[in-house]
Amino acid sequence: MISAATDAQLRFEGMFLTPKQANALLAAPKFHVYDNPEAFLTCNYDPAKALCHPGRDPLPGTLKTPAIDRCNPACANVARTDTHIAALRGEIARLRQECLEPATPMPLRERLGQRAKQLNKLVEQHEWTRPTDREES
Template sequence: MSMGRGDRAATTAPQCTGTVIASRQSRQILANPRLAVYDNPHTLLMCVYKRDKALCHRGLKDTPSLDRCVPACANIARTDQHAAGLRRRATALDQQAGHVPGLPGERLRDNATRLRDLANAHHRTRTTLQDGTA
């Protein structure tokens, strides 16, 4: 069984890791008129765009290149909903990996593990209402 072009792209495409933020912080960011916030559902992240910190195009534009997210970019943030999406995508990759032998299947499983690690980091470090700080 050979992999299709889309499957190869999914296993080798660069992924954004971002910074973990709490829901309260997310609401504050969205409410701040001085910030440009872009929600990118395809990459499961928000870009809290600050041109001087953007790695997607080195500050040459006034908007981010959401299809060129750089994992170390300081503008990246995630919410609880993004973390849940990461888990769903990881489950889908694991299911797909069950049908793909060899190295391509391993890459799919590795991507699934990385996505779960991002979601786990979010849930480990987030601030919630139960903490009394959100």
């Protein structure tokens, strides 16, 4: 995603694209980037790695786009920015607060706690694997 953003900035920043140039941009696999804020991630769509098309045998044409409603967080196409992580931290705090509410039933508390733990693992994974400034340049 960093590479796509850098290339897009270098090639297109400040430009008005002709329809032909815009089509060329849309056809470049590198720029097939889909934001998925509900899943706290960006999909850098490579159909060969997509876990949302596990059968690789969908209806004709559907492999051209990811099925973000079936996004699998283990997919190799996932990228997260610090903005996604900030949103994740907010969601974790919200879940933990809901766990503490006296009106929250016990079974729901357990599920909310599990969800918060699961999301926290994504934050930790991001912290361990995020590129440093040195790697980006």
